Amino acid sequence: MQRIFVEAASRATKPVVVLLAALALLGGSYAAVQAAKPPPAPAPPAPMISSGPDDPTTETTATFAFGDAQAGVTFHCRLDGAAYAACTSPRSYTGLSTAEHSFQVQALDAAGHASPATSYTWTVQEPVGGLTLDGNLSTLLYPGASGALDVRISNPFSFDIHVSQLTVTVRRSTTRNGQPNPACDGTVNLTVLGQYSGPEPLRVPKKRTVSLSELGLPRSQWPQLLMPDLPVNQDACKRTTFTFDYAATATKVNR
Numbered sequence: 001m002q003r004i005f006v007e008a009a010s011r012a013t014k015p016v017v018v019l020l021a022a023l024a025l026l027g028g029s030y031a032a033v034q035a036a037k038p039p040p041a042p043a044p045p046a047p048m049i050s051s052g053p054d055d056p057t058t059e060t061t062a063t064f065a066f067g068d069a070q071a072g073v074t075f076h077c078r079l080d081g082a083a084y085a086a087c088t089s090p091r092s093y094t095g096l097s098t099a100e101h102s103f104q105v106q107a108l109d110a111a112g113h114a115s116p117a118t119s120y121t122w123t124v125q126e127p128v129g130g131l132t133l134d135g136n137l138s139t140l141l142y143p144g145a146s147g148a149l150d151v152r153i154s155n156p157f158s159f160d161i162h163v164s165q166l167t168v169t170v171r172r173s174t175t176r177n178g179q180p181n182p183a184c185d186g187t188v189n190l191t192v193l194g195q196y197s198g199p200e201p202l203r204v205p206k207k208r209t210v211s212l213s214e215l216g217l218p219r220s221q222w223p224q225l226l227m228p229d230l231p232v233n234q235d236a237c238k239r240t241t242f243t244f245d246y247a248a249t250a251t252k253v254n255r
Contacts (some may be wrong), residue, residue, distance in 0.1 A: 040113075041109065041111060041113060042113070043109070043113040043114060043115050043116075044068055044069075044070040044073045044107040044108070044109050044113065044114075044115040045068060045069050045070060045107070045115060046068075046106075046107070046115050046116040046117070046118045047066045047067065047068045047075065047105045047106065047107045047115065047118045048066060048067055048068065048069070048118065049064055049065070049066045049103075049105065049118055049120050050065045050066060050067065051063075051064065051065040052064045052065075052103065052120045052122065053122050054122070054164070054200075055121070055122035055123060056122065056123040056124070056125045056162070056201075056251055057122065057123070057124060057125070058124065058125055058126070058127040058249050058251060059096075059124070060094070060095060060096045060097075060098075060124060061092065061093065061094045061095075061096065062092065062093045062096060062101070062103070062122070063090050063091070063092040063093075064077075064089070064090060064091050064092075064103055064105070064120065065089050065090045066089045066091075066105050066118070067089060068107040068115070070107065070109065072109070072110065073107040073108060073109055073115075074086065074107070074108050075087050075088065075089070075105055075106065075107055075108070076105070076106045076108060076114070077091050077103070077104065077105045077106075078103075078104050079093055079101065079102070079103055079104075080101055080102055081102070084104075084106065087105070091103075091105075096124050097124065098124050098125060098126050099123070099124060100121065100122070100123045100124075101121070101122060101123070101124065102119055102120070102121045103119065103120045103121075104117040104118065104119045104120075105117065105118055106118075125251040125252065125254075126251070126252075127249055127250065127251060128157065128161055128250040128251055128252055129250075130156055130157070131153060131154060131155055131156065131161065131163070131204075131248070131250050132153075132154040132156075133151060133152065133153055133154070133166075133246035133248060134151070134152050134246070135149045135150055135151040135152060135168070135223075135244060135246070136149070136150050136152070136211075137149055137150075137225065138150060138219060138222075141190070141225070141227040142227060143227055143228065143229040143230065143234050144227070144228070144229035145226075145227055146193060146224060146225060146226040146227070147224075147225055148219040148220075148222040148223065148224055148225070149168060149222055149223040149224075149225055149244070150211050150212050150213050150219075150222055151166065151168070151196065151211065151212050151222065151223065151246065152209055152210065152211040152212075153202065153204050153209065153210055153211075153248070154208075154209040155204040155205065155206060155207065155208055155209070155250075156207070157206055157207070157252075158206050158207065159206050159252055159253065160203055160204065160205050160206050160252075160253040161203075161204050161206075161250045161251065161252060161253060162201035162202065162203055162204075162250065162251045162252075162253055163200075163201055163202040163203075163204055163248050163249070163250050164200040164201040164202070164248065164249050164251075165200075165247070165248055165249045166195070166196040166200075166202070166223075166246070166247070166248045167195050167196070167223075167246070167247045167248070168192055168195065168196075168223040168244050168245070168246055169192065169244065169245045169247075170186045170187055170190050170191070170192060170225075170242060170243075170244060170245075171186050171187075171242070171243040171244065171245060172185055172186050172187045173186060173243065174186045174189075174237070174240045174241060174242055174243070175240070175241045175243075176238075176239055176240045176241065177239070181236070181237075181240050183236035183237075184234075184236045184237035184240045186242050186243065188230070189227060189228070189230070189234060189237045189240075189242075190225060190226070190227055190242050191225070191226050191228060192223060192224070192225060192226075193224040193225065193226045194223065194224040195223055196212070196221065196222065196223050197220075197221045198212070198217045198218075198221035198222075199217075201251070202215060203253065204250075
């Protein structure tokens with residue numbers, strides 16, 4: 001029998017630890033002890049997209065703002081299934097085609113663990129031209145008075161349209177009794193307090209003319225006009241007709 005000699009410790013020293021290898025030499029058995037590996041760090045949570053383009057839209061550019069609940073992460077973005085690439089918020093794209101698009105963003109921690117992707121899908125449409133707009137003021141105006149403009153939208157097409165970005169501006173030229181009235185400057189004596197502020201887009205049925213009131217929208221959301229009470233005599237604007245320019249974007253309703 002092979003003998004293992006362990007030198008006795010002197011009284012002044014600590015007890016000697018006999019290695020497991022000594023048990024092997026004596027024919028004994030032992031269990032291997034391995035240090036447990038720490039569990040892998042969890043991936044960051046999915047990012048949050050806080051803003052993006054309207055859906056649908058006629059804009060061929062898009063900008064996204066995003067962030068993550070976990071501090072210190074970086075981001076990878078991609079558009080329409082392309083390869084992910086490093087990005088920061090905000091991320092913008094230009095020259096988009098008229099089609100459906102999909103934006104995705106992932107968060108990565110310092111170890112390279114990637115979060116689930118967050119997606120944003122929207123459609124770029126061709127604008128539709130040819131619609132007409134006009135309006136009726138809800139009340140007569142005088143210096144210091146305001147009123148709401150009930151805009152009417154005419155859809156001449158054989159399909160429904162969505163209307164958005166409705167704006168109204170006042171022309172400089174005015175008329176009185178059908179004749180030009182240069183003494184009353186429209187842009188000075190009538191101002192737009194607020195543009196249309198209701199929901200968008202507005203759906204207008206095919207071959208129909210509808211007003212904001214007919215769509216059930218309250219006056220508080222119509223364009224708001226004010227005739228300012230100026231420190232000069234405004235008698236030149238009595239019985240004067242003001243003219244407005246209207247603008248809006250229309251797209252075909254596909255569903």
